[in-house]
Amino acid sequence: MAKARYKTKQMTELHTFLQSVQGQHVTVQEIREYFKDREIAVGTITIYRQLEKMVKEGLVEKYVVEGTNSACFEYIGESETSDYESCYHCKCEIRTLMRKEKDMTTEKRKHLAAWFSIIFIFVTLASLFYIFKEENHKCTGEDCPVCACV
Numbered sequence: 194m195a196k197a198r199y200k201t202k203q204m205t206e207l208h209t210f211l212q213s214v215q216g217q218h219v220t221v222q223e224i225r226e227y228f229k230d231r232e233i234a235v236g237t238i239t240i241y242r243q244l245e246k247m248v249k250e251g252l253v254e255k256y257v258v259e260g261t262n263s264a265c266f267e268y269i270g271e272s273e274t275s276d277y278e279s280c281y282h283c284k285c286e287i288r289t290l291m292r293k294e295k296d297m298t299t300e301k302r303k304h305l306a307a308w309f310s311i312i313f314i315f316v317t318l319a320s321l322f323y324i325f326k327e328e329n330h331k332c333t334g335e336d337c338p339v340c341a342c343v
Contacts, residue, residue: 203239220263220266224240251270
């Protein structure tokens with residue numbers, strides 16, 4: 194039998210805050226400042242503990258910056274239709290984590306490849322047609338423009 198999940202006021206407040214910034218990266222310090230500005234008493238340890246629970250539950254994704262103990266968190270939600278899978282996460286040289294939407298789906302890539310293939314075939318056929326058409330042209334010598342193209 195699964196253990197019932199106990200929800201504290203702090204857990205509810207944190208969940209509500211994270212939902213309001215879904216798709217953005219936030220640090221524990223930013224979360225603390227949010228609660229402090231609203232005069233909600235939540236300790237740093239509590240925030241970390243609740244975030245780790247949410248990471249285990251799959252509600253939050255944790256990103257750790259290499260070479261440091263720093264981490265940021267992103268609320269990805271409970272829904273399986275989340276756009277979390279449709280983006281890349283990149284870290285620039287100044288250790289800032291950015292979220293970049295994937296701009297092409299596999300279907301779009303297939304369509305684009307098909308169009309490039311059609312254009313390539315058309316250009317190749319047009320070139321062959323030109324070569325066959327000019328195969329028996331009257332050459333004017335070294336400065337012949339047809340020979341230069343062929």
